[in-house]
Amino acid sequence: MLILGIESSCDETGAALMEDGRYLLSNVVASQIEIHNRYGGVVPEVASRQQLASIIPVVETAMEQAGRSWNEIDAIAATYGPGLAGSLLVGLTVGKALALAHNLPFIGVNHLEAHIYANWLRGSGDRPASAHNDWRYHEGDPAFPLICLIVSGAHSELVLVRDHGDYELLGCTRDDAAGEAFDKVARILGLGYPGGPAIQKAAQKAEEEMQQQHKAVSAARKAYRLPRAWLRGTYDFSFSGVKTAMLHLAEGATEQSVSAPVGAANKQISRYTRMGAQQGASDVSLLAASFQEAVVEVLAVKTRQAAQEYQVKQVVLAGGVAANLSLRTHLEQELAPLGVRLTYPPIEFCTDNAAMIASAAFFHLCRGERHELDLDVEPGLSLPFRK
Known part of the structure; x- marks a missing residue:
């Protein structure tokens, strides 16, 4: 099955052809x-x-x-959410128009779900002759149930994936997403x-x-x-x-003064956009290393705890x-002692792309799912979690 995927949720425009998902x-x-x-970030109108x-x-x-x-x-697939409404409209409209013009099935794809499927993309040369439309497990394919850590500019979520399309939310960010914190x-x-x-x-x-x-690398991170x-x-x-x-x-505040309100911090960020020129390069690099360590340590430890509790054999990473x-x-390092396999996409498929859109669409089609052409964008869309 050959699917054209289209991605336009934010500031990347993508199209890809995928065979059998x-x-x-x-x-x-x-x-x-x-x-x-x-501009220091995405401007929706420009995007x-x-x-x-x-x-x-x-x-x-x-x-x-x-x-x-x-x-x-x-078939043709396009992202319909979440994302920027104006950007989403472009890809969704073109996808529906192409489906109508060529009399093809259309599938609207959840952008977050597509990021999960980026973990199993392969080159066309990797396709075994016996694959056909069989989407049962092959080596490296999802070993359900599994834990997925979704980390992007707008989302930080731990999800238990029991099967294709079966998601349970375990935890999410209460304020900034990890990628948003990196940017700020x-x-x-x-x-x-x-960022x-x-x-x-x-x-x-x-x-x-x-x-x-000749100092320990960990010293930079801490x-x-x-x-x-x-x-x-x-x-x-x-x-x-x-x-x-x-x-x-x-x-240059003291350790005791790090409890300022978050809102006040957000308002002051713009004052420090030139800090790299004012501070020594080494200071900036050490600050960056310490911040990165603080974020990834929490993400990794909580993911390991979830993998232990739910006794999964695979953890997958998704998002930018x-x-x-x-x-x-x-x-x-966290998962190795548990014997849990960690899977993550190649770098080029971590960021937004249309290959993951086409891949996710394939599994919807295998379940007999498709959308009518009156489908609209949903900028605030989430994964279809269990109630």
């Missing part, structure tokens, strides 16, 4: 990072206008790279946008400096004492406290923050 024939992404970098300019060329390029014609396509702290440190890669790069620099000074919100007895997260602590460290190498390392 796993095997990648083409994947094209038009990024807007350079455009939004000057939707860029989506309009990019969507048709991106779809055409995906078809050309796959070497397939429209009469070979079996990167602004405080003057590291630019997007996740910028903080990771600065943290790696700090570790390299420590190695050159150079500054930062709080961890463990919220014991729950699988929830909170990252506003560590963000506020970073703001006070940037001000899944690209963070420190998070992957921490999770591997």
Whole structure:
């Protein structure tokens, strides 16, 4: 089954052709990072206008790279939420129009669910001759039940996945998502946008400096004492406290003064967008390393606790923050003693892409699910959790 997927939930425009939900024939992404970098974050109006300019060329390029014609396509899928309403409308409208024009089934895909399926994408050369439309387990495929840690700019959730389409929410953020905290702290440190890669790069620099000074790498990660919100007895997260602590460290405040209101911290962040030029590079790198350590430690420990409680054999990472190498390392260290397998997508599939949209759509079609063409965008969409 050949599915054309379309992704336009935020500031990336994507189109991809996937065979049987796993095997990648083409994947094209038009990024807007350079455009939004000057603003320090995504500007919704600008994002939707860029989506309009990019969507048709991106779809055409995906078809050309796959070497397939429209009469070979079996279905079309597009993201309908969550995300920015203006951006979502572009991809959803084009997807529905193509489905209507070519008389093809249409599947609206939940963007968060698609991130989960990014874990099982493969190149077309990996397709066994016997696969056909069989979506039973193969090596590396989901071993249900499993725990999924979704970490992105807007979401931080621990989810128990019992089967395809069967989700139970175990915990979520009570304030900032992990990716949102990375972006805000990167602004405080003057590291630019997007914050996740910028903080990771600065943290790696700090570790390299420590190695050159013959000091333990862990010293870079713990150079500054930062709080961890463990919220014991729950699988929830909170990252506003560590963000506020970073703001006070940037001000040179004492350890006793890190309890300022979160709202006040948010208002002051813009004052420190040039901190990198004012502080020594080493100080900024050490702050970045300490912040990254504080965030990924909580994510990894809570994920391990969930894996233990629910006795799963597999944990999967999903979302843009899944690209963070420190998070992957921490999770591997936490899960290895349990014999739990950790799965995460290749870096290029951690961020938004259309291959994961087409993959998720395949499994909906296998269950006989499709959407009518009156489907509308749902910017605040969540996973369809068990009641």
